[in-house]
Amino acid sequence: MIERTTGGLGSVLPRRWYDRDSVAVARDLLGRVLVRSPREGELLVVRIVETEAYRFDDPASHSFRGPTPRTRVMFGPPGRVYVYFTYGMHFCMNVVTGAAGTGCAVLLRAAEPIDGLDEMARRRGTDASLALCSGPARLCQALGVDRTLDGTDLVRGDELQLRAGRSVPRDEIVVGTRVGIRSGVDRSWRFRVRESPFTSRARGAGDPRPRVRSRTR
DNA sequence: CGGGAGATCCTCT
């Protein structure tokens, strides 16, 4: 159970904050703070620096063809986490947005590690801070997020919290197309903090990031 | 530093 009084990170964002279009929430998620306690006495804190919006009327979205067992949470109420498993080994996490039943969510693609870096490094198998959370699957691995957290409520915040942090002004946000999809490539629903070196390496998108070599210890 | 392949298994058709 995470304390309700984690200081300096702002308050826990309320349910209504999530009850908006996923594109608006994706933009607003930048600069917000994710707090995770994978076990007693362990606190992991990151600042979100890259997101992508997905919608029901969007061929790239898992919700495009209607609800399935996997996407059940995506069609539930806003403010919960939709976690999916992919490529046989990776987890990725989304924040569910909009009214229940609409199937909209925001993929968390990258974050800046703030606290608990040693634990994140251990989970990731690398010491390089730039490589800890700079990708959707990396972020989940660093925070110890897997499918057992699918459906977790960010507002109640027992295992995972989203706190206000400090929102990022529009002129510090770079908008672009989404990564790793075959359809819906025309929609510019990817958002990242311009000055942050902690964003993901967007393959083939002309978006060079600092190269980080993972080093296991 | 960039490109490509392999890993690995769940999900839906």
Added chain:
DNA sequence: GAGGATCTCCCGC
């Protein structure tokens, strides 16, 4: 049975 909202290693230049 095919392919995936990815990552890492290894190769070549």
